[in-house]
Amino acid sequence: MTTAPNSRVLTATSADGSRLHIEVYGSEGAPAIVLIHGWTCSTLFWAAQIDDLAADHRVIVYDQRGHGRSPAVGRHGYSTDALADDLEAVLGACLAPGEKAVLAGHSMGGMTLMAASARPALREHAAAALLCSTGSSDLVAESLVVPMRPGRLRTRLTRMILGARGPLGPVTPVSKRLLRYGTMGPGAAPDRIAVCARIVHACPRAVRVAWSHVLGTLDLDAGVRELRVPTAVVVGTADRLTPPVLARRLAGELPDCVGLTELTGVGHMTPVEAPEAVTALLRGLTGDHLGAAADETEESAA
Known part of the structure; x- marks a missing residue:
């Protein structure tokens, strides 16, 4: 749970009428950062x-x-x-016309940025972006969750695991060990494993399964090439879900990649497992790009 001040709750309505819960922290008028969580997570992430x-x-x-x-x-x-529609709705609800922000997405949140890359709202509001522990395609084929050689059998087993319909149930020592194996590095702190377990287990089973089908057939390669703002990429070297090969592919395809950071020994849940490193990247992006973007917005409005 966050202890940040000045929290405000908003609701955005997406293109199909879906309602989205939004939380805003910090002072009005301060530089804006939009954080987009991934599959089975929430704002708590x-x-x-x-x-x-x-x-x-x-x-x-x-x-x-x-x-x-x-x-x-x-x-x-x-x-x-739908991911792109939802992000457009959130940006429209929270940012003034022409206002710029740094946008960061973890896992499916990064895929949201790729899906929305050609949308007018993203081009209007994005000053820079961070793609965190994510990929644009071949997620199942490249996943290292199943410890065997690449091939059709590994891909089939991985698809079965990620799309499993069974309930996760309560958080237990066994479930935390399984979560750490699949999503975090071998040296992850027990308290951070527990945080991730509580978040992931709270995701409704039907929602988890529905999104697993989307991720299993993902192809956002074209969206990467449309993400034309300065974009940093970060991945953990022990990430089994979206391993470094996917991050390196993103860095090579982005029109304006401003850095690829590989965090040694860190797994998939980088913002929780290595919060200082991810926060430092966000601060770097706002310092390098958001101030200049705000100045350009003011000049164009004058």
């Missing part, structure tokens, strides 16, 4: 970044549809287009 950045930024977080306090939708309401 960004607590460390909110606590640090809200002191001198306006931090905007929202629950992806079906996660946290954003209601679930019908079975046809889960798609990459």
Whole structure:
């Protein structure tokens, strides 16, 4: 749970009528950062970044549809287009016309940025971006969750695991060990494993399964090439879900990649497992790009 000051709750309505829960921290008029969580997570995932950045930024977080306090939708309401629609709705609800922000997405949140890269709202509001522990395609084929050689069998087993319909149940020592294996580095702190377990286990089973089908057939390669703002990429070297090969591919395809950071020994849940490193990258992006973007906005309005 975050301890940041000046929290405000908003609701945005997406293109299909879906409602999205939004939380805003920090002072109005401060430089804006929008944080987009990933599959099975919620706004709670960004607590460390909110606590640090809200002191001198306006931090905007929202629950992806079906996660946290954003209601679930019908079975046809889960798609990459829906991710892009939802982000557009959030930006429209939280930012003034022409106002710029740094946008950061973890895992499916990064995919949200790729899905929305050609949307007018993103081009209007994005000053820079951070793609955190994510990929644009081949997620199942490249996943290292199943410890065997690449091939059709590993891909099939991985797809079965990620799309499993069984309930996660209560958080237990066994479930925390499984979560650490799949999503975090071998040296992850027990308290951070526990935080991630509580967040992931809170995701409704139907929502988890619905999004797993979207991720299993993901192809956002074209969206990477449309993400034309300065973009940094970060990945943990022990990431089994979106391993470094996917991050390196992103860095090579982005029109304006401003850095690839590989965090030694860190797993998939980088903002929780290595919060200082992720927060430092966000501060670097705001310092390098958001001030200049704000100045350009003011000049164009004059």
